[in-house]
Amino acid sequence: MRRVPGQQPHRPGRAEDTGPAAVGPAEEDLRALFGQATAVFASLAGPAHTVESANPAFFGAIGAGRHARTGVPLGQLLPEPADQGLIAFLDRVYRTGEPHTGRDAKVLLGDGARHREAFFDLTYEPRVDSGGNVTGVRVIGVETTQVRQAQRFTAEHRVLLERIARQAPLGEVLDGMARAIEELSTDDLAVSVLLADDDGRRLLHGAAPSLPDFYNEAIDGIDVGEGVGSCGTAAHRREPVIVSDITTDPLWDDFRDLARRAGVSACWSTPVLGRDGTLLGTFAMYHRTPRAPREADLVLARLFADTAALAVERQKAETARTAAETRERAAREDLAFLLRASTALTVDLDAVQTLERLADSCAPRLASLCAVDIVENGRLRRVAAAAPDDRWRRVLASHLPVYDPDDDAVARVLATRVSEVARRGPTGPGPWKELGVTGYLCVPLLDRGTAFGAVTLLSTEEDAFDGHRVALAEELARRAASAARNARQYTHRVTLARDLQAGLLMPELPDVPGADVATSYHPAGEGLDIGGDFYDVFPLDDGRWAFLLGDVCGRGAIAATTTALVRHTARAVAPLLPGPADVVAAVNRALVNRPGSHGTGFVTLVYGRLTPTADGLEVELVRAGHTLPLLLDSRHSTRLVDAPGSLLGISPDVDVASRTLRLAPHESLLLYTDGITEARDGDGEQFGERRLAEAVAAAPPRPSAQEVVDAVTRTVREFTGGHEIDDDRAVLVLTAT
Numbered sequence: 165m166r167r168v169p170g171q172q173p174h175r176p177g178r179a180e181d182t183g184p185a186a187v188g189p190a191e192e193d194l195r196a197l198f199g200q201a202t203a204v205f206a207s208l209a210g211p212a213h214t215v216e217s218a219n220p221a222f223f224g225a226i227g228a229g230r231h232a233r234t235g236v237p238l239g240q241l242l243p244e245p246a247d248q249g250l251i252a253f254l255d256r257v258y259r260t261g262e263p264h265t266g267r268d269a270k271v272l273l274g275d276g277a278r279h280r281e282a283f284f285d286l287t288y289e290p291r292v293d294s295g296g297n298v299t300g301v302r303v304i305g306v307e308t309t310q311v312r313q314a315q316r317f318t319a320e321h322r323v324l325l326e327r328i329a330r331q332a333p334l335g336e337v338l339d340g341m342a343r344a345i346e347e348l349s350t351d352d353l354a355v356s357v358l359l360a361d362d363d364g365r366r367l368l369h370g371a372a373p374s375l376p377d378f379y380n381e382a383i384d385g386i387d388v389g390e391g392v393g394s395c396g397t398a399a400h401r402r403e404p405v406i407v408s409d410i411t412t413d414p415l416w417d418d419f420r421d422l423a424r425r426a427g428v429s430a431c432w433s434t435p436v437l438g439r440d441g442t443l444l445g446t447f448a449m450y451h452r453t454p455r456a457p458r459e460a461d462l463v464l465a466r467l468f469a470d471t472a473a474l475a476v477e478r479q480k481a482e483t484a485r486t487a488a489e490t491r492e493r494a495a496r497e498d499l500a501f502l503l504r505a506s507t508a509l510t511v512d513l514d515a516v517q518t519l520e521r522l523a524d525s526c527a528p529r530l531a532s533l534c535a536v537d538i539v540e541n542g543r544l545r546r547v548a549a550a551a552p553d554d555r556w557r558r559v560l561a562s563h564l565p566v567y568d569p570d571d572d573a574v575a576r577v578l579a580t581r582v583s584e585v586a587r588r589g590p591t592g593p594g595p596w597k598e599l600g601v602t603g604y605l606c607v608p609l610l611d612r613g614t615a616f617g618a619v620t621l622l623s624t625e626e627d628a629f630d631g632h633r634v635a636l637a638e639e640l641a642r643r644a645a646s647a648a649r650n651a652r653q654y655t656h657r658v659t660l661a662r663d664l665q666a667g668l669l670m671p672e673l674p675d676v677p678g679a680d681v682a683t684s685y686h687p688a689g690e691g692l693d694i695g696g697d698f699y700d701v702f703p704l705d706d707g708r709w710a711f712l713l714g715d716v717c718g719r720g721a722i723a724a725t726t727t728a729l730v731r732h733t734a735r736a737v738a739p740l741l742p743g744p745a746d747v748v749a750a751v752n753r754a755l756v757n758r759p760g761s762h763g764t765g766f767v768t769l770v771y772g773r774l775t776p777t778a779d780g781l782e783v784e785l786v787r788a789g790h791t792l793p794l795l796l797d798s799r800h801s802t803r804l805v806d807a808p809g810s811l812l813g814i815s816p817d818v819d820v821a822s823r824t825l826r827l828a829p830h831e832s833l834l835l836y837t838d839g840i841t842e843a844r845d846g847d848g849e850q851f852g853e854r855r856l857a858e859a860v861a862a863a864p865p866r867p868s869a870q871e872v873v874d875a876v877t878r879t880v881r882e883f884t885g886g887h888e889i890d891d892d893r894a895v896l897v898l899t900a901t
Contacts, residue, residue, distance in 0.1 A: 206222045286303060358395050394448060449464075516547050577608045581608050585628075588604075590604050605628075696723040697893070699712065708774060711835075715768045715894075744772050766789070806823075841856055
């Protein structure tokens with residue numbers, strides 16, 4: 165490298181010079197890599213172009229070497245004058261007297277195997293005497309070889325950076341870098357890049373397009389350590405390692421024969437380090453003959469090691485980003501799977517169907533096959549099975565586990581309440597070979613710490629169950645166990661409510677002489693809570709019959725106790741008291757005197773008694789705050805039966821009045837709760853008393869009690885559009901026969 169006189173070379177760690185003549189590290193590297201432009205000058209005389217004067221650069225440019233001297237024709241100094249073209253240009257300028265300028269003229273310097281190409285910008289000017297005669301030629305020029313090399317280097321480096329920027333595969337970038345350096349070099353050079361593994365203990369093959377395959381395979385995976393060739397040692401020391409002669413250097417003791425077979429004799433290795441000092445790999449330059457590096461070689465190695473570090477770090481960052489996106493996508497998919505499965509598990513409140521949906525959710529998402537077993541009365545029962553096709557499902561469904569902890573995974577999991585996973589088929593008897601089972605996962609279903617069942621996933625793949633799938637299965641089993649427990653509790657409560665409601669209503673209607681009786685009862689919601697509507701028809705001692713229909717304020721167990729109190733009080737006192745008003749007063753006293761824990765809500769009631777007559781029915785009734793009864797007469801017209809009366813359970817004194825009417829044959833008396841008249845359509849409008857009267861009037865001529873009930877319930881259902889009702893609906897129809 166040529167230097168300005170008095171200028172000191174840059175060294176790493178040295179404080180930079182300041183001032184106009186300061187030279188930065190980048191400029192210093194470029195000067196070391198490409199040198200400085202060389203100016204040439206020569207003054208030639210006569211047609212033989214005798215060298216009168218010339219600077220040393222001119223003699224070096226023409227390859228004169230030790231023969232450089234003045235006073236001799238130029239042709240005698242040129243090694244291969246015919247190939248240079250230089251003499252031809254000089255002859256033309258001397259002959260014509262016209263100057264000539266040549267750009268990037270290629271000149272072969274040296275001879276034989278040691279020649280090299282050089283490029284010059286040369287200007288040939290004629291020398292003339294006072295008479296205007298050409299006496300010689302003056303040659304002035306600048307060597308442009310370094311400029312061309314810098315342009316090639318810049319272009320190749322830009323291509324590498326563009327590949328890195330567009331996230332080209334790391335192997336493509338490293339291979340392109342190695343080939344570019346080999347093409348830029350004037351020496352017989354081979355480049356190799358090794359990459360550090362994740363823990364930085366080994367070096368793996370990255371790129372080496374000019375080294376033989378057997379060599380690359382042999383050094384793939386070498387240790388990072390002292391004495392492991394140039395690359396292993398450079399990676400260990402975290403500094404460049406220069407081996408000028410592999411045949412004698414002790415660092416190559418274990419690889420000397422390998423290097424000989426590969427035809428390499430020198431190796432200069434530079435560690436590739438990340439911005440945080442992390443070892444990323446090594447960058448090595450191999451030579452076919454023993455040689456030490458020039459400063460330009462070291463700069464080239466340093467520049468491309470930095471480029472390799474950029475490529476590796478970019479690839480690692482992209483790999484980390486891709487891995488993070490993959491984990492995030494997998495997490496979203498897992499969450500979506502659990503949400504879908506949880507929704508399916510809670511779509512209805514049936515425990516067996518919940519477990520069937522558990523099996524369907526597991527297969528094939530978590531395993532090819534899935535079975536669910538529960539404990540009932542000390543025995544195992546398979547309640548669900550899922551498989552890719554129906555034949556496999558039937559095979560799996562027909563198998564019953566052996567309730568033996570020593571021989572069956574399900575039994576062991578039930579006993580330990582801990583999941584069991586294995587990369588083989590279950591040990592107990594079963595169709596494992598027929599189904600091609602390669603592994604299983606058995607997860608307990610727990611209810612407050614007690615195992616009431618187990619879900620068994622069976623894999624038919626080479627990779628059975630990893631930690632990720634085990635975690636998903638356990639979470640899904642936990643949700644399914646909770647859903648099954650809720651379903652069992654709900655089913656139990658519904659059954660209890662229905663049994664209690666059935667106990668509060670009449671199991672079946674009695675045969676009433678001279679009367680046709682029909683009822684309808686539709687509880688609100690799903691029947692989980694006991695309704696407040698009730699009715700009853702029962703005989704009295706004197707051949708007459710009592711009837712009642714009422715509504716208790718509220719729902720649930722408190723409403724049930726109040727309903728039972730009203731019905732049983734009425735049945736108990738009705739045979740002992742003279743009339744309906746007395747019975748209602750007794751019911752009111754019972755409500756007022758009930759304990760506070762049994763409720764404090766009011767009750768509406770219609771109570772009456774029927775007396776069969778020769779021409780129909782005589783009806784005496786009392787209305788205590790209830791909806792007005794509706795009479796359908798023989799002319800098919802309707803009217804409300806008004807009987808004033810106050811609510812029950814509010815005050816010790818009850819104000820009611822009896823009302824007596826006669827029902828001719830085929831005339832009907834309709835009793836109903838406010839769930840009928842207050843039913844609403846989609847717009848929120850109530851059904852009302854007018855529509856009720858129209859529905860009753862629309863019954864067939866001379867209708868039976870059931871036909872009147874059907875006309876009312878059908879019309880209400882059509883009016884509401886089948887929407888869920890929010891209040892109980894009860895109807896009692898008495899028709900004279």
